[in-house]
Amino acid sequence: MSSTTALVRLPTVLRPQAGGNTTVNAEGETVGEVLSTLVSTYPGLGPTILDDDGDVRKFVNLYVNDEDIRFLDQLDTTVADGDEVAILPAVAGG
Amino acid sequence: MAVYSSVTELIGSTPIVDVSQLSPSPNVKIFAKLEGQNPAGSVKDRIAMAMIAAAEESGELVPGRIIIEPSSGNTGIALAMISRARGYRLKIVLPESVTIERRQALEAYGAEIIPSPGAEGSNGAVRLAKELSSQNPDWVFLYQYGNEANPTAHYRTTGPEILADLPDVTHFVAGLGTSGTLMGVGTYLKEQKPDVKIYAVEPPSGEHVEGLRSLDDGYVPPVFDKWGGMEILDGKRIVRPLESLVWTRRLVNEAGIFAGISSGAALAGAVKVAARVPEGDTANIVFVVCDGAWKYLSTGAYTEPIDDVAAKLDEIIYF
Numbered sequence: 001m002s003s004t005t006a007l008v009r010l011p012t013v014l015r016p017q018a019g020g021n022t023t024v025n026a027e028g029e030t031v032g033e034v035l036s037t038l039v040s041t042y043p044g045l046g047p048t049i050l051d052d053d054g055d056v057r058k059f060v061n062l063y064v065n066d067e068d069i070r071f072l073d074q075l076d077t078t079v080a081d082g083d084e085v086a087i088l089p090a091v092a093g094g
Numbered sequence: 095m096a097v098y099s100s101v102t103e104l105i106g107s108t109p110i111v112d113v114s115q116l117s118p119s120p121n122v123k124i125f126a127k128l129e130g131q132n133p134a135g136s137v138k139d140r141i142a143m144a145m146i147a148a149a150e151e152s153g154e155l156v157p158g159r160i161i162i163e164p165s166s167g168n169t170g171i172a173l174a175m176i177s178r179a180r181g182y183r184l185k186i187v188l189p190e191s192v193t194i195e196r197r198q199a200l201e202a203y204g205a206e207i208i209p210s211p212g213a214e215g216s217n218g219a220v221r222l223a224k225e226l227s228s229q230n231p232d233w234v235f236l237y238q239y240g241n242e243a244n245p246t247a248h249y250r251t252t253g254p255e256i257l258a259d260l261p262d263v264t265h266f267v268a269g270l271g272t273s274g275t276l277m278g279v280g281t282y283l284k285e286q287k288p289d290v291k292i293y294a295v296e297p298p299s300g301e302h303v304e305g306l307r308s309l310d311d312g313y314v315p316p317v318f319d320k321w322g323g324m325e326i327l328d329g330k331r332i333v334r335p336l337e338s339l340v341w342t343r344r345l346v347n348e349a350g351i352f353a354g355i356s357s358g359a360a361l362a363g364a365v366k367v368a369a370r371v372p373e374g375d376t377a378n379i380v381f382v383v384c385d386g387a388w389k390y391l392s393t394g395a396y397t398e399p400i401d402d403v404a405a406k407l408d409e410i411i412y413f
Contacts, residue, residue, distance in 0.1 A: 004394065009301070011300050011301045011302075012301065012302055013300075016365025017354070026313050032399075039250060043361060056246045056247070056249065057310075059313065059314065060312065061300070063331070063332055064336070066332040067327070067330070067331045067332075067334070068330040068332075070324065070330070071327060071328065071329045071330055080262075086298070086301075086332065088298060088299075088300035088301060088332075089300040089312035090300065090312040090313055090314050091215055091216060091217050091299045091300045092216035092217050092219075092220050092239060092270065092272070092313045092315065093166065093216055093269070093270065093271025093296070093297075093299070093315055
């Protein structure tokens with residue numbers, strides 16, 4: 001098991017599937033590993049974040065320390081101890 | 095100075111101001127493009143004019159017709175100004191969670207406001223406008239999120255203005271809403287100077303949107319996909335309300351530029367980009383000041399205790 005622990009921030013819409021928590025600690029060296037840990041604790045989150053192929057759903061944005069992982073190394077983006085992983089629904093602006 | 099025949103002729107050709115006193119590095123310059131100088135006060139004047147002109151050219155829009163559009167404020171205000179000048183009736187679907195100044199500006203320009211639930215944010219306004227437009231096929235639905243005239247306006251005007259005023263531009267930073275500014279300017283600059291980097295900033299809006307039933311209710315603007323957003327952008331980051339306020343205040347305190355809160359977010363993004371420029375390298379970063387401060391005074395953004403305002407901004411759409 002990894003010794004790296006990230007703080008995962010959940011949006012309002014996902015909190016009911018995570019015991020009502022706003023933030024959750026989850027171990028993992030990459031975003032993908034952190035999500036696996038998260039989903040093993042809260043299985044209901046799995047299908048809302050990832051599609052059947054294990055890719056991030058189109059309307060979900062994932063951030064490490066507020067940077068969008070789609071422009072980093074996607075789910076292979078590395079996570080350091082104490083980093084924040086935020087899950088947010090894509091919303092409109094304008 | 096020239097004399098203009100209509101207020102709409104004042105759109106565009108906005109100035110760029112050097113605000114490098116805010117840069118973390120002496121080798122990295124930061125420049126503010128002041129879109130608040132547009133006649134209705136924001137960057138959205140450009141796309142509102144372009145969308146209306148395109149609808150007029152296609153014959154869809156003639157005087158007397160009703161225009162409908164979802165907007166968190168600035169696009170609506172810009173459309174309202176142009177509608178007044180040209181004799182169109184305008185209905186704006188506006189989330190209830192915007193500032194009072196945005197609502198009043200729309201009313202002043204004579205737009206009819208159709209409120210959408212604040213808890214659904216901009217996504218709710220888009221959804222309601224789509225419903226209303228399908229129920230009323232005689233209304234002209236401009237749909238800024240999917241209208242080619244939106245990014246094209248920035249490709250044709252904002253991008254060339256930046257390159258003409260600052261040929262040595264190396265980075266461009268702007269807020270992500272419809273993605274029109276980033277797609278249009280980004281495409282133009284990368285065609286002309288392939289090494290230019292394009293960065294998006296966004297607020298953490300999705301965190302508190304309670305009206306979403308699931309993440310599948312999320313929304314990616316068609317403009318972003320059609321213009322190849324994943325290829326145009328080199329990075330995208332969240333700027334949270336507190337950080338946006340810190341830089342909005344520094345912009346007015348240290349450079350005398352009295353700007354809206356999303357401009358502070360763009361500046362925060364520009365400063366982060368600046369801090370990552372390798373030591374010894376030079377860079378010229380342009381960021382968009384998308385509007386002035388006037389529509390946000392009621393939030394206390396500039397004067398009240400900053401943590402109190404930051405907490406309040408979780409509930410207000412300011413992008």
